[in-house]
Amino acid sequence: MTRRDVEFGCAIVVIGLLAGLAGAATTLVLHAIEHLTYHYTFGTLLAGVESSGRIRRAAGPAIGGALAGCGWWLLRRRTAVPSLSATIAAHRPIPRSALSLDAGLQVLLVGTGASLGREGAPRQLAAAAGDLGTSRLTLTAHDREILLACAAGAGLGAVYSVPLGGALFAARILLGTWHPRALGTALITSSLAVAVAAPVTHLQHPLVWPDVRLSYLLGFLALVLAPLAAALGLAFNRLMAAATPKAPWASPMLIPAVAAAGLLTGICSIWLPELPGNGRSILEVSMDAGMTLGAAAAILLLKPVLTALFLRSGAVGGLLTPALATGAAAGSVVALGLNAWVGTELHVAAVSLSCAAGVLAITQRSPLFAALFVWELAHPPPWLLAVFAIGAYSAYGLAVLRQRRTATGGS
Template identity: 80%
Template sequence: TGHRAIPRVPMSIDAGLQVLLVGSGASLGREGAPRQLAAALGDFGTTRLALTARDREILLACAAGAGLGGVYSVPLGGALFAARILLGTWHPRAVGTALITSSLAVAVASPVTHLEHALTWPDAKLSYLFAFLALAIAPLAVAVGLAFNRVMAIARPTVQFKSWVLIPAIAAAGLLTGICSIWWPELPGNGRSILTVSLNSGLTLGAAAVILLLKPLLTALFLRAGAVGGMLTPALATGAAAGSVTTLVLNHFAGTSIHVSAVSLMCAAGVLAITQRAPLFAALFVWELARPPYWLLAVFAIAAYTAHGLQLMRERRAADPVVAAP
């Protein structure tokens, strides 16, 4: 059947520019580039096949999810991204196709990625009481996630820049990021450095607080300048910084010894559940990035689902008409 053509060449060029921009230090995610390239290649590969419109939609979404899974070595996360976020379905055909394509992508990329985890989990003893802490951290994750979404929505230009102003604007955003990185070297890039130091408990309270403020602002600045990139890892990094700040404050002023790494990832999962509106994907993606003990997947899920539930409650309350008092 007929289908709307995908602009393969512009999408591929745009993906390459995104990788170049993030590699040069732009405070944006790079996860959009492999998704776009995979979708463009998938469209090219399926053009001559006798597929229905729904078949093509599933295959292209699965190709995009496979691109994400292959880059970060997260086969389940890539499959869930395709099925739940791009397709919005639990249909066995879509889920099965997503699992197969994402797993194949991870296997094909293994000579380059060596199946290494994006984050290194520190060997530390944890208590199952962290499940209760996940419930407590959820409101913070909601606040941070909603604030992140709000800032990005304000920063994103209504009409994408196409004039010569685009280049100096992005250069100015990069210059400001470079200046900030003199004092906080974790700021440039997609946010992986922030996640790494959060897991290694390498942030001081002051540094974590500054990063929590500056990371979303610098990301918004690049968006305002006209740059294009992903929001997934910047949101994760912002959530991890919020978790680090909370834990360091408690440990310093209350005399507790809460594990910074676990709370950082808890909050990161909660924030990602808000920004992507997909709690299961958020919990599983965060867990696959670091591969901590298996039971922490349940803890991340508690944080993500609680944050998502609070978000839904807030939206329903806002949607309800105000009943006037008699």
């Protein structure tokens, strides 16, 4: 065994431990901000929003948006905050302070109710901490790329208690490889991170799967829903791409712009309390069929629009869970509509997650990650992983075919 192998092995352990601490820290801070914003003690964000008054629902996200906008304005005046994935791929130095401060502002914004994902913050914080923790080790540029990507994936795995999902995110989405060295590192670091964050997350699955009877015909239904998921995923990507500024805003207008996006989200939450936050509330009500058909249709429209509005205002955040929530809302619309109009007895949770997996497969460009991540979130019966895979691969295949036809026609 060479010195390089020894130091790489040490770095794997350091990365896993630090990513777990990063995931635990962001989770604790996020929950503290949610409790302060909506003034509740126990339960989920949805319970807190539902128990709060109209003024607090509207004012909370607006105040959080103003504070986060002010923070981003001050930060961007002094330094650039590059994309983490682009920085890792280009083998550039990690701007630890900038990424850490940016991650803190993301947590602040999402905790006060912004319609953005919270997964970006632990990924950035884990990568920054991992880069610092391994700075004294002798690592090649390729090994450093693997470790930093795995740190980001492990941070994602830690906050959602999804070790396999975190590993696949690092290996397939950030690194784009099946190489045993990268995949093995990703699995070890993600598993370590989930274990380290366990005292905070308690290894609880973000979603609670309802204990009901299921039919194997869900696989056929997932195939039927694939065109809808493909269309929705492509539309989601286009909307987010159009909303994202070409260069990050660095003017005082950030403050009123992000605050206005927060205010609109807060006003909408007076009637639809599932809207604030990263999308977990929408997934929760999809699990227990807690939405009416009208509410599901409204959420299907408003969730991506509000997410795009935050991006347009200059805010930064994840898109993974908003895409999931949009797909789940679409699946709920289909299931609730068929149950009401045709008299079927479709399982709303299974249909919602199947459609969510299809949308996520397109937005993340990885159907395997999408199927496994959705399954790990709720841990339904194991055979439903195949159903989610059918939905994810079918939707992704349709999207690829459409893009190829568009490219051929354009040329």
